[in-house]
Amino acid sequence: MSYEVLARKWRPQTFDEVIGQDHITRTLRKAVELGRISHAYLFSGPRGCGKTSTARILAKVINCSELRDGNPCNACSSCVGVIRGKNLDVMEIDGASHTGVAEVRDLQESIGYAPSQYMNKIYIIDEVHMLSTHAFNALLKTLEEPPKHVYFVFATTAPHKIPETIKSRCQRHHFKRLEIGEIAGQLEKICQAEKVEYEQEALRLLARKAEGSMRDGESLLDQCITASTGKVTTSAVRNILGLLDAEMVFSFLEKIADKNPTDVLKQLDRSIDEGVDLLELAGALLEGFRDLMILTAPGDLRELIFRSKDEIASLNKLVAAFELPDLVTIVERLCNVTPRLKTASDPRVLLESVLVDITLLDKQVDIRDLIARLQSGDQAVAKPEGGGSGRKTRHPEKGREAEKEGGLETAPDTRGLNGIGSKGVAAYSEQGKDFMPDFGDRNSSRETMSQAAPSAPGPSIAKEADTTGTESPSDLDLESIQERWKDFVTFVRTKNASLGIFLDSTTPSVFHGGIIQLEFPKSAVVLAERVDDPKGKQALVRMLKKFFNQEMDVSYTVVGGADIARKENGDARRNAKQSSGRNAIEQQPIVKKIIEDFDGEIVTYRP
Ligand SMILES: [Zn+2]
Incomplete structure (x- = not known):
C-alpha cells in the first residue's frame, strides 16, 4: 500500500476533530441538529487552518443519512463518497481555474440540474476571491434565489477581494490562525498513533515553523519522520529544517556576552569555513537574543520560547550578562542587518561590523x-x-x-x-x-581616567571655584579665567583624561559675549579635531559651567590660524543658540536631579 501523507490521513472527518476552530464547528453542529443549514457559507482565514476540511464535513452532513449529534456518520455511502472524493453531488472547484466565460456557463448549467445520487448538491469553491467579475455576477443570481437542493461553501484567504453583494448573502465564519500549542498537540497525537518516538520540544519547534498552519505542521512532521532515524529530536528537526546547530549559536552568544570581539570574529571565521549561510546565522543570532530578551523581561514568559530545557538552561546562564535595554538594542540591530545582508556587496564585512558593534555595546x-x-x-x-x-x-x-x-x-x-x-x-x-568624546581607544582612555580619579584634587578645587563663582559670576573676565586655567585643566583631567590632555595645550585668548576662545598650537590640531565633536564640546561646556559657575561657549583657534578661528566663531554662535535651549531644559527639576545624581549631561535635545 502506498504511503499516505499525514495531512491527508489525519484530515478531520467530523466537526469535533477540527482543531482550534470550536467557535465555528459548534455553531455548524448546532445548525445541523436544528436542521437550519444555510444555503451559502463563506469561510475565511489563513491557509492550512481547516477551512476546506470543515467545508467537506459540512458537505457530508448535508446528505448524511445517519447524523450523529450534528456530525457526519462517515459510514453511509454519501459520507464515504465525500471522503474518497467520489461523491458526484459534492463538487470542489478551484476559484483560480474557473474564471473563463465557458467555465462559468458550465457551472450555471450544472447548478440547474437535479442532484445525481443524493438529496442535495454542494459546491465547495476554494479561493473564491479568484473568480472573475463575470463569474461573481452569475453566482450572485443563484445566491439571490438558491434552488432548494443547492448549497455553496466558499473558502478564501482574502475575503476583502470578494464583492460585498456576495458576502452579504453568505453566512460568514472566520477561521483563526492556529496556536503553536494546538498544532504541537495534534502532532503529538499523530506521533503516538503512528508509533513514532519524539521529543516534545522537537514537535513544538515544528509547530512553530508551521506558522499557524496545521497542514504545514503535518507536512513538516512527515519530512522529519521520513528523514530521521527512529526518533523526532530537536537536533534532527533543526537539521532537516536547515536550522543552525544550537551549540554554534550559543557559542556566539557566550562570546558576545563576554564582550570579546576577537573571539566573536574568530568564531564567525570558523562558521564561514564550515559553510554556514550568513543570513541564516544572523537569523539564528536574532532568535537567540530575542529569547534572551524574553527571559530578561519582567514576568515569566517562558512559554514564548521554543527551546529544549537544556537550551533554556544555557540561555539562563547568559541572562545576567545583559540588561534588557541592551538586548532590545541588539535585537533591533540584528533585525536591521538581515535585509541588508541580502544586498550587501560584502555581507561578511557587514555582519562582522554588526557583531563587533553589539559585542562592544555600552550598557x-x-x-x-x-x-x-x-x-x-x-x-x-x-x-x-x-x-x-x-x-x-x-x-x-x-x-x-x-x-x-x-x-x-x-x-x-x-x-x-x-x-x-x-x-x-x-x-x-x-x-x-563620563564626558567621553570619541578619543582613541575607549577602554584605555577610560582606564586612564579611573586611575587618575582617586588622587586628583579636582572636586575640592571645583568646590572652591563654585564658591568664588557664586559670589560674583559676572566678574569673570579673561584674566581670571587664565589665572585659574591650569586648575580647570586638572579638574577636567579627573573627569575625562583625554579631554584634559588636549586642554593642557590650550590657552584662553579671548573671552567675549559668553564665548571663550581657546588657542592651541598647530601640533595639537589632530587632538582638537577629535575633541571638537558635538559630544566632546558639550562635555567641555558643561565642565566650564561647573568649574567657573558661568554659562559659556567655546571656540578654538590655532595659533596664527585666523581661518579656523573664524570658522570656529561661526560654530560658537550656532552653539550659543543651541545652548540657550539646552539651558531651559537643564532648569527643569527632574532633569536637574538626573544630571546631579548621575553626574550626567544633556547630549542633545530637540526644540
Ligand atoms: Zn453519513
Whole structure:
C-alpha cells in the first residue's frame, strides 16, 4: 500500500476533530441538529487552518443519512463518497481555474440540474476571491434565489477581494490562525498513533515553523519522520529544517556576552569555513537574543520560547550578562542587518561590523526607569556603576525585585517591554556620563581616567571655584579665567583624561559675549579635531559651567590660524543658540536631579 501523507490521513472527518476552530464547528453542529443549514457559507482565514476540511464535513452532513449529534456518520455511502472524493453531488472547484466565460456557463448549467445520487448538491469553491467579475455576477443570481437542493461553501484567504453583494448573502465564519500549542498537540497525537518516538520540544519547534498552519505542521512532521532515524529530536528537526546547530549559536552568544570581539570574529571565521549561510546565522543570532530578551523581561514568559530545557538552561546562564535595554538594542540591530545582508556587496564585512558593534555595546538604562526610580527617591538602585569595565552582573529575579522596591508600581507603564520603545532617544550611556568624546581607544582612555580619579584634587578645587563663582559670576573676565586655567585643566583631567590632555595645550585668548576662545598650537590640531565633536564640546561646556559657575561657549583657534578661528566663531554662535535651549531644559527639576545624581549631561535635545 502506498504511503499516505499525514495531512491527508489525519484530515478531520467530523466537526469535533477540527482543531482550534470550536467557535465555528459548534455553531455548524448546532445548525445541523436544528436542521437550519444555510444555503451559502463563506469561510475565511489563513491557509492550512481547516477551512476546506470543515467545508467537506459540512458537505457530508448535508446528505448524511445517519447524523450523529450534528456530525457526519462517515459510514453511509454519501459520507464515504465525500471522503474518497467520489461523491458526484459534492463538487470542489478551484476559484483560480474557473474564471473563463465557458467555465462559468458550465457551472450555471450544472447548478440547474437535479442532484445525481443524493438529496442535495454542494459546491465547495476554494479561493473564491479568484473568480472573475463575470463569474461573481452569475453566482450572485443563484445566491439571490438558491434552488432548494443547492448549497455553496466558499473558502478564501482574502475575503476583502470578494464583492460585498456576495458576502452579504453568505453566512460568514472566520477561521483563526492556529496556536503553536494546538498544532504541537495534534502532532503529538499523530506521533503516538503512528508509533513514532519524539521529543516534545522537537514537535513544538515544528509547530512553530508551521506558522499557524496545521497542514504545514503535518507536512513538516512527515519530512522529519521520513528523514530521521527512529526518533523526532530537536537536533534532527533543526537539521532537516536547515536550522543552525544550537551549540554554534550559543557559542556566539557566550562570546558576545563576554564582550570579546576577537573571539566573536574568530568564531564567525570558523562558521564561514564550515559553510554556514550568513543570513541564516544572523537569523539564528536574532532568535537567540530575542529569547534572551524574553527571559530578561519582567514576568515569566517562558512559554514564548521554543527551546529544549537544556537550551533554556544555557540561555539562563547568559541572562545576567545583559540588561534588557541592551538586548532590545541588539535585537533591533540584528533585525536591521538581515535585509541588508541580502544586498550587501560584502555581507561578511557587514555582519562582522554588526557583531563587533553589539559585542562592544555600552550598557544602557531606560531613562523612564531612572525617572521612576528617582521619583521614588531610591537612587541606590538606579545609580549605575562608575567603572566602564564589563557589564553589571545582575540576577534577573533580584533585579525585578529591586525594580519593585524602586517604586515602579507607581508608574506601571515604564515596566516591561512597552517601556523600552523610545530608548533610542532616551538612552543613557556610560559614555555620555563620563564626558567621553570619541578619543582613541575607549577602554584605555577610560582606564586612564579611573586611575587618575582617586588622587586628583579636582572636586575640592571645583568646590572652591563654585564658591568664588557664586559670589560674583559676572566678574569673570579673561584674566581670571587664565589665572585659574591650569586648575580647570586638572579638574577636567579627573573627569575625562583625554579631554584634559588636549586642554593642557590650550590657552584662553579671548573671552567675549559668553564665548571663550581657546588657542592651541598647530601640533595639537589632530587632538582638537577629535575633541571638537558635538559630544566632546558639550562635555567641555558643561565642565566650564561647573568649574567657573558661568554659562559659556567655546571656540578654538590655532595659533596664527585666523581661518579656523573664524570658522570656529561661526560654530560658537550656532552653539550659543543651541545652548540657550539646552539651558531651559537643564532648569527643569527632574532633569536637574538626573544630571546631579548621575553626574550626567544633556547630549542633545530637540526644540
Ligand atoms: Zn453519513
